[in-house]
Amino acid sequence: MEIEQPPAGWTPSSVGGEFMERNGPLYWKMTDDGLLVGLRIEKRHCNPRGVLHGGMLMTFADMLMPMAGHAHPDIGRRFLPTITLSTDFLSPAPLGAWLQGQARVLRVTRNMVFAEGLIHADATLVARVNGIFKLGEPLAKLRGDADR
Numbered sequence: 001m002e003i004e005q006p007p008a009g010w011t012p013s014s015v016g017g018e019f020m021e022r023n024g025p026l027y028w029k030m031t032d033d034g035l036l037v038g039l040r041i042e043k044r045h046c047n048p049r050g051v052l053h054g055g056m057l058m059t060f061a062d063m064l065m066p067m068a069g070h071a072h073p074d075i076g077r078r079f080l081p082t083i084t085l086s087t088d089f090l091s092p093a094p095l096g097a098w099l100q101g102q103a104r105v106l107r108v109t110r111n112m113v114f115a116e117g118l119i120h121a122d123a124t125l126v127a128r129v130n131g132i133f134k135l136g137e138p139l140a141k142l143r144g145d146a147d148r
Contacts, residue, residue, distance in 0.1 A: 099121050
């Protein structure tokens with residue numbers, strides 16, 4: 001099966017380092033409504049039933065919310081390690097679908113970021129997520145990271 005390219009207007013992301021290089025690739029797109037994060041669901045992302053593995057969906061969520069934090073003016077490009085991640089699985093996400101998420105930062109404290117998001121596979125809502133992340137060091141200080 002040939003891997004379909006992302007929809008027009010999406011940019012590859014290097015966030016997540018080697019882990020996401022192996023498990024992605026992730027894409028991002030800035031809209032008037034905020035940052036969107038996307039992934040084409042490949043066979044390697046699926047469980048034996050041919051739908052996105054729950055662990056991969058949670059990995060996507062764990063990247064989505066910090067990336068939304070990177071776009072937030074009070075946070076910027078900082079390392080945001082996960083404290084808590086909660087996922088409500090609402091529907092299966094099939095092989096070949098375009099997985100797309102949008103998250104929003106609910107609150108930023110001196111040490112933590114609270115966020116929530118929705119994830120769709122094509123037009124179907126597949127998950128509702130929320131998380132708490134530690135406000136860490138700037139990414140540029142950690143490894144000279146330049147893109148989303």
